[in-house]
Amino acid sequence: MIVIADGGSTKTNWCLINEFGRKILFNTEGYNPYFSKEDYIVESLNKTLPDTLDTDKLTQVYYYGAGCSTDANIQIVKKAMGKVFTNAEIFVGHDLLASCRALLGNESGFAAILGTGTNTCIYDGKDITLNIDSLGYFLGDEGSGSYIGKRVLADYMKAFMPEKLRKIFFDTYGLSNEDIFDNIYNKPLPNRFCASFSKFIYDNRQNFEEYSLQVVDTAFTAFFENLVTRYPNYKSYKLNCVGSVGYNFRDVLSVVSDRYEMGVGKIIRSPIDDLVEYHLQQQKNS
Template sequence: MIVIADGGSTKTNWCLINEAGRKIYFNTEGYNPYFSKTEYITKSLNESLPDHLEREKLTEVYYYGAGCSTPANQKIVSDAMENVFINAKVYVGHDLLASCRALLGNEAGFAAILGTGTNSCLYDGKDITLNIDSLGYFLGDEGSGSFIGKRILADYMKGYMPKGLREAFYDNYALTNEDIFEQIYNKPLPNRFCASFSKFLYDFKDSFEDYTFATIDYAFTAFFENLVVHYPNYKDHKLNCVGSVGYSFRDILSIVADRYEMGVGKIIRSPIDDLVQYHLTTAKAD
């Protein structure tokens, strides 16, 4: 039996392929090694994996995760996986490679992640050939949920948010400025906290169309200006994207892409189904 996982900073989607070839899906929280260490990931997995999962029977684990771009970070995650899946061969790779495989398969092209965080690359059908670092939550991640959430929080705290939306925000969260400062500067996982507010904006997008468009357009324009346009010959590629933010606001993403003369290809919420198919197809080919 093998298991394939796509891990973002907020949520991990898993697919078990059992001995009969049946696919069984389940979720856990996300594990970004920049924020979560081996001990935390091990504890979380032990507490949240389904009871029906026969861990000792697993032979292979393929985990693609946010933040798993360096050997040191991959080891943080692989050590946790080996603690939990004691008989399995564990492979830990970057979630950006998972996105490439899900979006493009064995074809060359441009792929991006717009979820809690942001990432992007050029892919040659096998490997990532160029990746401009998005610099993470503090310095970049333009177009991501955390980037949008920071803008929403700033507008709320400064009083720039439309009155009705500001009232709805307080009704939903009852947060004071002091509460927000505490969450961002003193509590763990500030990126996840900020990103959670992109869903709030999505839920109210029809009632506050102008504010929603301006906020999301600002975020996706920053994504293009700071990342996409710096890829050589970017207009020769289509924008292929995975992630809840890109998918939820794909209409605005398409408008911004058109503004930069870039065609739009495949936009999906989660790569797990296409990633599983990639692995099954590759296994058959091998």
């Protein structure tokens, strides 16, 4: 039995392929090694993996995760996985590679992630050949859920958002400025906290169209200005994208992409289905 996983900073999508070839999908939280260390990952997996999953029978684990871009971070996740999946051969790779394989398969092109965080690259059909670091939610991650969420929080705290929407925000979350500061500066996973408020914009978009479009358009414009347009000959590629933010606001993303004269290719919410098909095809070809 093998299991394939795509892990963002917020959520991990898993697919088990059992001995009969049946696909079984399940979710756990996300395990970004910049925020989640080995012991935490082990404890979380032991608590949240399905009780019906016999980890001893797994022979291969393919885990693609946010933050798994350095040898040190890969080892954090790999060691944690090894303590849970004790009999399996474990592969740990970057979630950006998962997105490339899901979006492009064995074809070359441009791939991006727009979820809790942001990432982009050029892919040659096998490997990532060029990646401009998005610098994480403190210094970058333009266009991401955390980027949009920080704008929403700032507008709320400064009373810049429409007053009726500001009231809806307080009625929904009941957060004071002090509560927000506490979550950002004193509690774990502040990137996930910030990103959660991008959903607020999505949920209230219909009644506050002008403000919502302005927030999202600004975020995607920053995404193009600081990341996409920095790639040589970026206009020769189509924008292929995975992630809830890119998918939920794909109409705005398409408008901004057209503004920068870049065509739009495949936009999907989650890579897991296409990623599973990629691995099944690779097994057939091997």
